[in-house]
Amino acid sequence: MLxxxxxxxRPEKPMTSALTHEILKQSCHNNPGRGITGLLCYTSEIFVQVIEGSRDDICNLFNAIVRDERNKDVCLLVYEEIKERHFGSWTMGQVKLDGVNPGVMLKYYEKAEFNPFNAPGHATMSILMELVATGAIVSHVGA
Ligand SMILES: Cc1cc2nc3c(=O)[nH]c(=O)nc-3n(C[C@H](O)[C@H](O)[C@H](O)COP(=O)(O)O)c2cc1C
Structure with missing residues (x-):
């Protein structure tokens, strides 16, 4: 079951490229063997991640992330059973959201500012889908 x-x-300490690099390295090491795919998006203050895979593997990973002391305030936005993956091309794609066209935010949010904590989960999911459609995803080196 997918x-x-x-x-x-939110990152526990200030966001650095070393931190995102370390997380992406772990993801690219662990995710393929578990059949987990997805995207890790971040700003200087927020992580947003979509993960797809078997229910057991996703629950185990989500629990590990909640316990991971590198982040805090973990807020579940969407959980759904799916027939097919939307993010199947990425072991863990990455998007630095600070560089994304504010028009993409405005399409789905009330304001052109990325704030998933105050928006419906499906609006944030739509933004991620739009990033896929517009080719904004960077694959982690070695993925
Ligand atoms: C924002 C965030 C996203 C993460 N995403 C993943 C992921 O996609 N895959 C993964 O294996 N670990 C991810 N981690 C790391 C896990 O919390 C955990 O440290 C890791 O899975 C443990 O792997 P290990 O047993 O190989 O040390 C993430 C951590 C954070 C803070």
Whole structure:
């Protein structure tokens, strides 16, 4: 059974490229063997990640992320059983959202500012889908 999970969290310490690199390295090491795919998006203050895979694997990973001391305030935005993956091309794609066209935010949010903690989960999911459609995803080196 395939599921998709979208959550937002905040970094425990200031966001650095070393931190995102370390997380993406772990993801690219662990996810392929578990059949987990998805996207990790971040700003200087927020992580948003969508993960897809078997229910057991996604629940285990989500629990690990909630316990991971590198982030806090983990908020589950969407959990759904799915028939097919939307993010199947990425072991863990990455998008630095600071560089994304504000028009993409405005299409789905009330304001052109990325704030998944105050928006419906499906609006944030739509933004991620739009990033896929517009080719904004960067694959982690070595993925
Ligand atoms: C925002 C965030 C996203 C993460 N995403 C993943 C992921 O997609 N896959 C993964 O294996 N670990 C991910 N992690 C790391 C896990 O919390 C955990 O540290 C890791 O899975 C443990 O792997 P290990 O047993 O190989 O050390 C993420 C951590 C954070 C803070």
């Amino acid at each position: 599921v998709r999970c979208l959550y937002a969290s």
